[in-house]
Each structure stands twice: as structure tokens, then as C-alpha cells.
Amino acid sequence: MKKYISIDIGGTAIKYGIIGEDATVFSRDETPTRAEQGGPAILQRVIDLTEALLQTTPASGICISTAGMVDPVRGEIFYAAPLIPNYAGTCFKQVLETKFGLPCEVENDVNCAGLAEYRSGAAQGSRSMVMLTIGTGIGGCAVLDGHILHGAGNSACEIGYLRMRGSDFQTLGAASVLSARVAERKGDPAEAWDGRRIFAGAQAGDAVCQEEIDNMVDVLGEGIANLCYVLDPEIVVLGGGIMAQEAYLRGRLETAIRRYLIDSIASHVRLAFAAHRNDAGMLGAFYHFISRHPV
CATH class of the missing domain: 3.30.420.40 (ATPase, nucleotide binding domain)
Structure with a gap:
């Protein structure tokens, strides 16, 4: 071999x-x-x-x-x-x-990461997929009929720079932004709050953690919907450390995406979480x- x-x-x-x-x-x-x-x-x-x-x-x-x-x-x-x-x-x-x-x-x-999910992970068997990695920033990848969409200058799907709400996608919706916002509202140093602590707080009933996660989810829902309007994929795969919180996030994200998508597209786009980590x-x-x- x-x-x-x-x-x-x-x-x-x-x-x-x-x-x-x-x-x-x-x-x-x-x-x-x-x-x-x-x-x-x-x-x-x-x-x-x-x-x-x-x-x-x-x-x-x-x-x-x-x-x-x-x-x-x-x-x-x-x-x-x-x-x-x-x-x-x-x-x-x-x-x-x-x-x-x-x-x-x-x-x-x-x-x-997108190619791995397409070939043997969460998007296996699909013809078209979009992957987002949510971390310090937001990265993206599109795979269509087995081929990565590179674009004319090899910079297709640099989705973190998508203009949104007077800013850009990653400045509004990255996991690092979630941590910074919670820390600011709590009056703590930025390093005091990471995703694991924020989600534990939300599940324990911490209103600030819950509100900031909901804000992030709404931004992600709008950004993902915008990508779906352009690419119309079969499946959207989400990766990055924060997406280990699938149980908490899946329903909220599906609701947020539907909020921004028309029914004819929302009806056939499936949300998945990365398998290969x-x-x-x-x-x-x-x-x-x-x-x-x-x-």
C-alpha cells in the first residue's frame, strides 16, 4: 500500500x-x-x-x-x-x-476540510456542498461535483469578508467575537471566556451567554442564507471547535437559516456538522x- x-x-x-x-x-x-x-x-x-x-x-x-x-x-x-x-x-x-x-x-x-467532508464525512454522497469553519474568523469552501470552487484568482469562498450589517461576516459572527462580547458584558478580561464556558453558562441559565449565542446564531443564519441564495447547495457543513455544541446549536441554526431563506430553497438545504474534526x-x-x- x-x-x-x-x-x-x-x-x-x-x-x-x-x-x-x-x-x-x-x-x-x-x-x-x-x-x-x-x-x-x-x-x-x-x-x-x-x-x-x-x-x-x-x-x-x-x-x-x-x-x-x-x-x-x-x-x-x-x-x-x-x-x-x-x-x-x-x-x-x-x-x-x-x-x-x-x-x-x-x-x-x-x-x-471541505473536501474531506465531501469525500468521506458529513457531505459524503452529495453533489454540492458548502462548508464553513467558525473560529477566530469564518472560513468557507464550496465543492461542486467533486471539485473545489477556486474562482478566477483562487480566492473563492473567502466568506469571512462578506459585507453584512455595515460590517463583515466574521467580525459579526466568529466564535472569537462571541467570547469577546460575553467578556465585555461581564466586565471580565477577554481570555476569561471561551466557547466551552459560554455554552456551559447558557445551559445553566446564564442570560448573557444565552443572548450572545442567539446573536451569533442570527448572524450565522443570515450569512448562510446569503451563501445558499448564490450557490444553492444540497448541504451546508459547519466546522470549528464551537460546532462541537451541535445539541445546543442545531435547532437554533436551522430556525435562523429558515428565517432568512425563501421556502423553495430552505426546503432542500440540509444542515450538517463536520465529522472529521x-x-x-x-x-x-x-x-x-x-x-x-x-x-
């Missing part, structure tokens, strides 16, 4: 491991990204991880999922938020292929790789 190195580069952690040609995850581990050190340091970290993995497992390719806007043909970052300084211009594909003599493919992390980026990077290098 062929095996592949898969590396998922996020703002906080780099997840990495070995995946078989049948999508079995044979090993997984993670290390801090140390994003503040910038793009060159991250590239070196990826080289070091690849060298270490190759010492124990012969591999047939290198699969990369990464934060930032990616040119998937060149395998290069062409835009990144300030969270990772000097990341734009990092060309993983050229550097890794030259150093290791193995094919390498690179794709945006949210696109990878921590493995989504690694799996999606693998699926992207084999779409370019069939097993």
Missing part, C-alpha cells in the same frame, strides 16, 4: 502524520506552529517534519493543508493574514519537491493530492 505524508498547518498547531492510499490515518501528531516566527520558520519546520517521517516510512508524496490563500497549481501562498508574518510567497511545492524528490501538492486548509485538514490534503496524482 502506498503511503503519504500529510501536514496541516494552522495558526496554532501543525498536525502531521501518515495516510494510506485508502485514506487510513496510520499516525498523527502535532507541534506548535509558532506563527509569530513567520513563513521561513514554518517552511523549515515542515522540512524537518518531512525528514523525520521519511526516516521511518517510505512515502509516495507530500500533502500540505495550510492557512492562507493558496495557488494550488504553484503550491504557493499568495496572501496571508498578519498572524503569520512573511508567509506570502512561501512555495512549499517547489522547495519540498526539489529537496525530497517527491511530488507535493498544497491547498488551503478550509478547502481541505482534527483529521479534516490532513485527510483533505491527501484527497487533494490524489486528485492530481491518482493512486
Whole structure:
């Protein structure tokens, strides 16, 4: 069986491991990204991880999922938020292929997560899906008939920047915003409230937590409805740590989406919650790789 190195580069952690040609995850581990050190340091970290993995497992390719806007043909970052300084211009594909003599493919992390859900997760069997990841910001991905929608400049579905209510989608509806709003209303430092504490408070009857979750849900409902008007997907998949609260959120989100959608569209759009969670980026990077290098 062929095996592949898969590396998922996020703002906080780099997840990495070995995946078989049948999508079995044979090993997984993670290390801090140390994003503040910038793009060159991250590239070196990826080289070091690849060298270490190759010492124990012969591999047939290198699969990369990464934060930032990616040119998937060149395998290069062409835009990144300030969270990772000097990341734009990092060309993983050229550097890794030259150093290791193995094919390498690179794709945006949210696109990878969406592809993983489409191929073997919550959207398996659908023809069209949209995925949102709700975290520090809001990321998006659309998969149509098995293909990621990249757009003319490889920046399709940068949905966090959608203009809404005089602001933008992620400034209004991200999980980080929920935490900041609760902390502000409580008069606490921002770091005192995370999603887990907020949802525990809401379930215990804390009115501030309940109100702020409802505000976030209403923003998400409107944003998702706007995406459905444009793309008309069969299924909308929600990911990100906060979406582990499916039991609390599902009914509220379904109601909010219907509030903003006309019945003829709402009647056939299904809401789902991500199945792959921590493995989504690694799996999606693998699926992207084999779409370019069939097993």
C-alpha cells in the first residue's frame, strides 16, 4: 500500500502524520506552529517534519493543508493574514519537491476540510456542498461535483469578508467575537471566556451567554442564507471547535437559516456538522493530492 505524508498547518498547531492510499490515518501528531516566527520558520519546520517521517516510512508524496490563500497549481501562498508574518510567497511545492524528490501538492486548509467532508464525512454522497469553519474568523469552501470552487484568482469562498450589517461576516459572527462580547458584558478580561464556558453558562441559565449565542446564531443564519441564495447547495457543513455544541446549536441554526431563506430553497438545504474534526485538514490534503496524482 502506498503511503503519504500529510501536514496541516494552522495558526496554532501543525498536525502531521501518515495516510494510506485508502485514506487510513496510520499516525498523527502535532507541534506548535509558532506563527509569530513567520513563513521561513514554518517552511523549515515542515522540512524537518518531512525528514523525520521519511526516516521511518517510505512515502509516495507530500500533502500540505495550510492557512492562507493558496495557488494550488504553484503550491504557493499568495496572501496571508498578519498572524503569520512573511508567509506570502512561501512555495512549499517547489522547495519540498526539489529537496525530497517527491511530488507535493498544497491547498488551503478550509478547502481541505471541505473536501474531506465531501469525500468521506458529513457531505459524503452529495453533489454540492458548502462548508464553513467558525473560529477566530469564518472560513468557507464550496465543492461542486467533486471539485473545489477556486474562482478566477483562487480566492473563492473567502466568506469571512462578506459585507453584512455595515460590517463583515466574521467580525459579526466568529466564535472569537462571541467570547469577546460575553467578556465585555461581564466586565471580565477577554481570555476569561471561551466557547466551552459560554455554552456551559447558557445551559445553566446564564442570560448573557444565552443572548450572545442567539446573536451569533442570527448572524450565522443570515450569512448562510446569503451563501445558499448564490450557490444553492444540497448541504451546508459547519466546522470549528464551537460546532462541537451541535445539541445546543442545531435547532437554533436551522430556525435562523429558515428565517432568512425563501421556502423553495430552505426546503432542500440540509444542515450538517463536520465529522472529521482534527483529521479534516490532513485527510483533505491527501484527497487533494490524489486528485492530481491518482493512486
